[in-house]
Amino acid sequence: SQKIEQNSEALNIQEGKTATLTCNYTNYSPAYLQWYRQDPGRGPVFLLLIRENEKEKRKERLKVTFDTTLKQSLFHITASQPADSATYLCALVMDMGRRALTFGSGTRLQVQP
């Protein structure tokens, strides 16, 4: 069955450093992959989408890479700030008809000032 794996351990980094989060998946070839941010007690918020024919996507301080051979996506936040502290979720669409997302369990990022 399809599995999406994100590092369950929290990632602690110093302000100003680059945070790198990993998403690995198995047994599937998604047309695209998404990253969402979730703050405590709130719903996920869409950040970035990358398609299978794109190697890299950027948006301000965010960068996502997508390696369909390794079945892996990396999510980078450069010049991290304490306000970036949140849980980051990776999500794939398994069924293009229903467009419903399958989520990883998320990685909590803590940026220390």
Added chain:
Amino acid sequence: NAGVTQTPKFRILKIGQSMTLQCTQDMNHNYMYWYRQDPGMGLKLIYYSVGAGITDKGEVPNGYNVSRSTTEDFPLRLELAAPSQTSVYFCASSPLRGETETQYFGPGTRLLVL
């Protein structure tokens, strides 16, 4: 635009009770979804709808029912609450055209079944 709104924010139910979780979106989105999120886990799809009058099961539909009589509303019904349904429930929507892949989530309903 309020986006996706959910009520109530928090509810405690006794085993066997029933309730309806409300979800409304004002973005005229065709697609709507219900997910549940257990502590430390990813979101799992309960039901979804591709438009008014059309609903279908997701990954974990047992114990739940939905209806979609209008584009705006997508209520989730729990008929006989069980402790296994203790979770946070998120409603989401996405458009038919344009940024069709982006899902917009509500703030969630936290449900505790005792």
